[in-house]
Amino acid sequence: MRIVGLTGGIASGKSTVSNLFKASGIPVVDADVVARNVLKKGSGGWKRVVAAFGEEILLPSREVDRPKLGQMVFSSDSKRQLLNKLMAPYISSGISWEILKQWANGAKVIVVDIPLLFEVKMDKWTKPIVVVWVSQETQLKRLMERDGLSEEDARNRVMAQMPLDSKRSKADIVIDNNGGIDELHQQFDKVLFEIRRPLTWFEFWRSRQGAFSVLGSVILGVIASKQLKIGS
Numbered sequence: 608m609r610i611v612g613l614t615g616g617i618a619s620g621k622s623t624v625s626n627l628f629k630a631s632g633i634p635v636v637d638a639d640v641v642a643r644n645v646l647k648k649g650s651g652g653w654k655r656v657v658a659a660f661g662e663e664i665l666l667p668s669r670e671v672d673r674p675k676l677g678q679m680v681f682s683s684d685s686k687r688q689l690l691n692k693l694m695a696p697y698i699s700s701g702i703s704w705e706i707l708k709q710w711a712n713g714a715k716v717i718v719v720d721i722p723l724l725f726e727v728k729m730d731k732w733t734k735p736i737v738v739v740w741v742s743q744e745t746q747l748k749r750l751m752e753r754d755g756l757s758e759e760d761a762r763n764r765v766m767a768q769m770p771l772d773s774k775r776s777k778a779d780i781v782i783d784n785n786g787g788i789d790e791l792h793q794q795f796d797k798v799l800f801e802i803r804r805p806l807t808w809f810e811f812w813r814s815r816q817g818a819f820s821v822l823g824s825v826i827l828g829v830i831a832s833k834q835l836k837i838g839s
């Protein structure tokens with residue numbers, strides 16, 4: 608199985624690109640969705656986060672008040688690191704579980720959309736790595752427009768992540784998303800062509816079909832060697 612890493616910065620356009628992958632029939636594992644499930648009321652992650660940050664981060668429904676927690680952690684490095692530490696094991700096991708489900712479905716190519724791919728060192732599990740890049744100016748503008756944030760809040764969120772230029776330098780494929788949607792579509796078509804190339808042997812063995820082929824060959828080998836022993 609080919610596990611493509613899709614990353615970038617906040618509001619650089621990852622979800623826009625991952626929607627294009629989904630529309631092309633490629634399954635996408637979305638780390639933000641996994642992280643949201645980890646914070647659902649009553650879950651293990653919720654309990655740890657509430658114990659550490661206090662009940663003031665809860666809404667009357669006892670769900671986490673996400674904008675409030677976001678305000679706290681994006682304006683304080685230590686609080687953000689604490690939140691990351693508490694949620695990391697739940698997020699990584701959630702992502703692994705989602706990948707396993709795609710493996711069991713027989714998927715040959717999947718995309719894992721992880722904003723913090725490099726920061727949480729999951730880049731070693733994904734190849735190729737696609738980085739959706741924009742200039743900081745475009746990033747701030749789109750972030751403020753999409754989330755209705757002040758420039759200061761938007762800057763805090765951007766600064767909470769590894770600089771996009773560093774991510775760009777670690778990419779196998781860069782999508783420059785400074786232009787309009789049509790330009791993005793043109794680049795996407797080339798990326799889709801790349802990631803649909805035939806699997807390498809390693810990727811094939813890592814797929815369900817490959818694992819079953821290896822298992823089948825081992826079983827046949829054992830049967831054949833037993834037959835040979837009986838015959839001799």
Ligand SMILES: CC(C)(COP(=O)(O)OP(=O)(O)OC[C@H]1O[C@@H](n2cnc3c(N)ncnc32)[C@H](O)[C@@H]1O)[C@@H](O)C(=O)NCCC(=O)NCCS
Pocket residue numbers: 616617618638639642646673674676677680687690691694698721722723724767768
């Ligand atoms: C702080 C929270 C509650 C704010 O929720 P909110 O709904 O406002 O934002 P959302 O989850 O949609 O995230 C939006 C974007 O913020 C960025 N972001 C989220 N968490 C972090 C973080 N810990 N550090 C840096 N950037 C982050 C990502 O680019 C993400 O795509 C939420 O982001 C969260 O639980 N973050 C910690 C979990 C995490 O690390 N998520 C990233 C998945 S790898």
Ligand SMILES: Nc1ncnc2c1ncn2[C@@H]1O[C@H](COP(=O)(O)OP(=O)(O)OP(=O)(O)O)[C@@H](O)[C@H]1O
Pocket residue numbers: 615616617618619620621622623624639722749750753784785786787788791
């Ligand atoms: N090429 C583009 N031209 C104009 N607007 C765009 C383009 N690409 C994305 N956008 C807009 O920019 C905003 C951010 O895009 P998107 O939500 O895909 O980013 P993201 O990287 O997934 O963000 P996050 O890290 O917060 O999940 C959205 O409002 C989206 O509609």
